[in-house]
Amino acid sequence: MTTHKVTWTESNARTLERQGLATPASDTPAGVVAAMLGAHAQVLSAGELSVATRLDGGASRATVQEALWEDGSLVKTYGPRGTVHLLAREDLPMWTGALSALPGARATAPGPAGMSDEQIEQVIEAIGDALHGTSLTVDELTDAIVERTGPWAGDPVMEAFQTLWPRWRQVTHLAGHLGVLAFAPNKGRKVAYTNPETAPLDGPTALNALLRRYLHAYGPATPAHFAKWLATPKGWANTVFTEAAEQGLIEEVAYEGERAWIAAGDGSFPGAAPRGVRLLPYFDAYAIASQPRELLFAGPAYQRALAGGQAGNYPVVLVDGTVRGVWHQKRSGKRIAVTVEPIGGELERSRNRRELAEQVDRVAAIMEGTAELTVGEVTVGAHA
Numbered sequence: 230m231t232t233h234k235v236t237w238t239e240s241n242a243r244t245l246e247r248q249g250l251a252t253p254a255s256d257t258p259a260g261v262v263a264a265m266l267g268a269h270a271q272v273l274s275a276g277e278l279s280v281a282t283r284l285d286g287g288a289s290r291a292t293v294q295e296a297l298w299e300d301g302s303l304v305k306t307y308g309p310r311g312t313v314h315l316l317a318r319e320d321l322p323m324w325t326g327a328l329s330a331l332p333g334a335r336a337t338a339p340g341p342a343g344m345s346d347e348q349i350e351q352v353i354e355a356i357g358d359a360l361h362g363t364s365l366t367v368d369e370l371t372d373a374i375v376e377r378t379g380p381w382a383g384d385p386v387m388e389a390f391q392t393l394w395p396r397w398r399q400v401t402h403l404a405g406h407l408g409v410l411a412f413a414p415n416k417g418r419k420v421a422y423t424n425p426e427t428a429p430l431d432g433p434t435a436l437n438a439l440l441r442r443y444l445h446a447y448g449p450a451t452p453a454h455f456a457k458w459l460a461t462p463k464g465w466a467n468t469v470f471t472e473a474a475e476q477g478l479i480e481e482v483a484y485e486g487e488r489a490w491i492a493a494g495d496g497s498f499p500g501a502a503p504r505g506v507r508l509l510p511y512f513d514a515y516a517i518a519s520q521p522r523e524l525l526f527a528g529p530a531y532q533r534a535l536a537g538g539q540a541g542n543y544p545v546v547l548v549d550g551t552v553r554g555v556w557h558q559k560r561s562g563k564r565i566a567v568t569v570e571p572i573g574g575e576l577e578r579s580r581n582r583r584e585l586a587e588q589v590d591r592v593a594a595i596m597e598g599t600a601e602l603t604v605g606e607v608t609v610g611a612h613a
Contacts, residue, residue, distance in 0.1 A: 233482045235449050235491075237524045239498035240484065241550045244447055244519055246499060249283030250507055250547070256284065258293050259302035259317040266446050267314040267324075269512035269541065270305055274596070276315050278510040281595040289595050298414050304425055305412040307405030310460040312512075313412070321427040323442070325408035326435025332465050334406060337399045342386040344399060351378045352397045357409035360424035364413035370422060371395050440473055441492040447518045449482050449489035454520040485521065503550035506576075506584035508569075508592050511612060512541035516552070526552045530572045542611035546585070548575040557607045558592070565598040570607040 245251040248264050261283045262268050270276030277290040284292065293315075297303040301318060308314030308324065316324055328334065337343040344352070352374060359365060359373035374397050375383040385393035404410035408427030415421055429435065443458065444450055456466035470490060473479045479490045509516055517540045519525050526534050530552040536542035546554030546569060553575040559566045567589045575581055586602060593600030 233496055235482050235484045235489070235498060237485050237521070238502050238550075240449055241519070241525070242499040242501065242503045244515065245503045245550055247446060248515060249285075250515060251503060251505065253285035253288075254283055255286070257302065258284065258288075258296035259319065262303060262315050263317040263320055264446060265514040266442060266518070267308045267316050268514060269308075269312060269517070270315045271313045272511060273305070275510040275512060278592065278595055279513045280315065282507070282509070282591065287594070289597055291597070306410070306425065307402040309458060311402045318425070321408060321425060322430045323435050323438045325406055325427050326430030326432055327439040328406035329403070329408075329429060330432030330436060331459060331461055333461075334403060335400075338387070342396065342399075344396065348378075348381070349400055349403070352382055352400055353404055353407060353409060355382070356397075356404045357424055360410060360422055361426075362424070364416070364421045364423040366416055366419040366421050367398075368419075371397065436469060437473055437476070437478055440469060441478055443518075444479060444490060444492040445495055447520070448491040448495070449484035450520060451484075451487065451489050454489075457520075458518050485524070505547075505549065506581055506588050507547040508544065508556055508588045509547060510544050513545075516540045516545055524551070528573060533570075533572050536611040543607075546571075546576065548581055555607050557609050558596075560596075560598060563598045564601060565593045565596060566601050566603065567592065568603045568605060568607050570605065576604075 242251070249256065249261055254261055258280050261280050268276045268279045274290065277293040280293045281288040281290060293303070297305060297315065303315050304318050304321060305313065305315055308316055309328070335346070335349055337349065355374045355377035356370070358377065359370060365373060371383055382397040383395040386396050387394035387398055401410065408429050409424050410422050411425040413421040413423035430438070440455065443455060452466035452470045453463050455470070456463045470479065474481070474490070478493055480493045482489055482491055522535070522540060523531060534543050534545050534552050534555050543555045544557065545552045546556055553573055554569055554571045556567060556569045569585060571577065576585060589600045589602045
């Protein structure tokens with residue numbers, strides 16, 4: 230049996246195509262987010278830009294906000310790596326089933342600040358009940374949880390931002406992963422939560438579905454890539470891949486000289502190399518999930534555009550599918566000053582300069598402002 234060989238160029242072109250980064254997609258925000266497998270939204274404006282830049286038809290941040298807060302096809306909640314993401318509502322059963330089944334999902338702080346399994350169950354039940362059909366701020370939710378469980382849940386034992394948070398907040402992300410907590414529109418300046426009323430799929434079914442979706446979006450990939458994406462142990466990921474392969478859900482390929490896997494039956498790749506300039510914001514899914522990083526962040530980009538090897542801390546400029554620059558935006562009213570720092574010489578070509586200017590204008594339109602482009606050094610640090 231001859232193992233199918235896949236190059237980085239083929240894999241990269243397919244990922245860009247499937248995510249609306251080769252050509253903007255005629256799709257909904259939820260459809261794009263499903264293809265990305267979530268849009269990082271710790272900084273919501275970056276998540277809005279990640280989604281809208283993949284959509285055609287003049288999509289803006291308002292398009293994403295409408296899907297999130299009005300029609301509800303998007304949900305803001307805790308996603309992979311325990312970080313805040315926009316997820317497609319239709320995908321929530323898969324996400325909640327898979328994320329709540331990950332190793333260490335129910336771990337809390339060691340020692341007296343921690344929580345027993347019984348206490349975790351009590352708090353999760355209290356959160357789901359308190360948020361049913363309504364939204365509450367953190368303080369309101371704390372009062373509701375304490376009322377349902379006891380004063381221990383509100384003990385200020387968690388060190389956070391030079392203050393102490395109540396004990397129950399250790400399981401905020403777990404409540405999201407179990408489908409009983411998601412973000413609601415802010416109440417004034419205060420963060421609010423609601424219950425998305427999601428019933429998780431069983432763990433094995435959800436994990437297999439997530440693995441196949443991950444490989445469809447970012448494959449070929451290895452267990453180590455999958456583990457890094459989810460922040461889980463490599464040994465656990467090896468087991469997941471082995472069991473999925475035994476069930477015929479995934480198949481092996483040779484990817485840049487390494488054993489890797491794709492979803493079974495998903496072996497078609499574009500023949501043409503990727504083309505075009507794109508600006509991606511902080512923690513864009515493509516920059517985080519695409520592997521190997523040594524090829525995505527080629528040459529000097531590996532040192533300049535990564536923070537200690539961690540992707541996402543700098544907004545990046547893609548040229549023909551690889552990182553060839555970093556950028557930064559500073560807003561003042563409707564004016565958006567965009568500074569682009571080239572890495573290597575790719576952005577010096579006239580075609581790429583024209584496309585860069587077009588992409589800067591597109592970013593400004595998405596963010597509902599007017600752009601001013603400067604090509605020069607980006608002086609702000611990572612995640613500034």
